[in-house]
Amino acid sequence: MSAFEVVELTFHTTHDASEILAFWLHESGALGVTIVDPEEIRADLARPDSLDYAGKDFLDSLPETVVLTAWFYKDGEDMLIREEAGSGMVYAEKAPVRMNALAFIASIGDRLQMLHEESGEKDVNLGFQSVLVVKPEDWEDNWKKYQKPLRIGERFVVVPTWHEGEVEEKKDDDLEILLDAGMAFGSGSHETTRLCLELMEKTLKPGDEVLDLGTGSGILAIGAKKLGAARVLAVDIDPQAVKTAKENAKTNRVEISFHTGTLDDVDDTFDLVVANIVFDVLSKLRSDFLTKVKPGGKLICSGILSDDVEQFASLMAESGFHCVKETSDNDWHALLFQREDLSS
Numbered sequence: 001m002s003a004f005e006v007v008e009l010t011f012h013t014t015h016d017a018s019e020i021l022a023f024w025l026h027e028s029g030a031l032g033v034t035i036v037d038p039e040e041i042r043a044d045l046a047r048p049d050s051l052d053y054a055g056k057d058f059l060d061s062l063p064e065t066v067v068l069t070a071w072f073y074k075d076g077e078d079m080l081i082r083e084e085a086g087s088g089m090v091y092a093e094k095a096p097v098r099m100n101a102l103a104f105i106a107s108i109g110d111r112l113q114m115l116h117e118e119s120g121e122k123d124v125n126l127g128f129q130s131v132l133v134v135k136p137e138d139w140e141d142n143w144k145k146y147q148k149p150l151r152i153g154e155r156f157v158v159v160p161t162w163h164e165g166e167v168e169e170k171k172d173d174d175l176e177i178l179l180d181a182g183m184a185f186g187s188g189s190h191e192t193t194r195l196c197l198e199l200m201e202k203t204l205k206p207g208d209e210v211l212d213l214g215t216g217s218g219i220l221a222i223g224a225k226k227l228g229a230a231r232v233l234a235v236d237i238d239p240q241a242v243k244t245a246k247e248n249a250k251t252n253r254v255e256i257s258f259h260t261g262t263l264d265d266v267d268d269t270f271d272l273v274v275a276n277i278v279f280d281v282l283s284k285l286r287s288d289f290l291t292k293v294k295p296g297g298k299l300i301c302s303g304i305l306s307d308d309v310e311q312f313a314s315l316m317a318e319s320g321f322h323c324v325k326e327t328s329d330n331d332w333h334a335l336l337f338q339r340e341d342l343s344s
């Protein structure tokens with residue numbers, strides 16, 4: 001990918017709109033999205049246990065609005081984007097495609113309008129003010145400095161490959177996941193991924209057979225192996241994601257089976273299925289899950305927004321999955337289901 005340039009898009013937005021905008025930009029194929037939210041930074045600094053590193057100059061330098069920056073690959077006149085994005089809150093169902101960079105930027109207003117209409121009360125379009133910067137540059141310094149090793153749950157540490165060996169306060173029972181998510185979703189920084197890893201840590205038993213549906217960067221599949229899963233199958237409809245996930249599995253020296261496709265292509269049954277996709281996709285798959293989870297087995301679904309949790313849980317109950325645990329972070333929810341064991 002070294003021949004590619006990078007386009008940096010900057011948005012001024014509101015706290016409420018920033019999350020939905022960041023989600024859409026990720027879906028549109030952004031390499032990375034960072035959010036600088038002055039209110040959150042001020043609130044963090046105001047906490048009694050916060051380190052007092054911020055002088056007045058720093059506080060004065062904070063932007064007035066939330067500033068969101070997104071990076072996209074650019075090759076010649078084209079940007080690499082995901083076409084399906086913008087049409088709804090569904091993860092991209094297609095590999096990256098090329099789109100003339102100027103045409104993409106010109107279409108942002110319309111895409112935001114669509115997002116605004118679809119997201120209801122969250123006023124994404126009003127939150128958007130302008131594309132401030134559009135410059136091709138080496139994104140690595142800018143973006144990678146935001147990607148620090150992340151501790152997740154009790155034992156996971158997600159380490160960007162360029163920070164290998166730099167984990168501070170390492171513990172003996174740490175489970176390191178070395179990762180370069182590239183264009184795939186799943187760097188560990190998103191709530192939906194973190195919630196899955198946390199639930200997996202509490203649920204997965206050594207020796208389990210695990211299916212990771214919508215593997216993205218492979219983060220959950222690798223996490224499952226590190227927790228002692230005997231066999232892991234990782235599936236994604238996006239061939240690019242499968243390629244990235246394979247590379248990440250190799251970096252982590254774990255053996256995972258990969259498949260490009262959907263749940264339909266999976267024949268086996270599993271002790272645990274994890275699927276971090278979104279409400280629309282997951283609810284459509286609910287009866288298919290039944291044929292993939294062993295009786296008494298578990299299913300973790302993540303990527304469910306607060307507004308949809310109740311409906312999702314009741315749809316799943318109709319299909320024979322009892323919700324045994326629900327966790328959340330910001331607006332995102334993850335649910336742990338158990339499949340009824342009718343034989344006992």
Ligand code: SAH
Pocket residue numbers: 091092093184185186187188192193196213214215216217218219220235236237238241261262263276277281
């Ligand atoms: N598991 C990773 C990535 C989640 S992003 C994590 O938790 O961070 C969701 C992934 O699901 C994307 O890579 C997308 O390509 C894939 N996906 C979307 N719909 C799918 C479907 N119907 N079947 C399989 N994969 C799907």
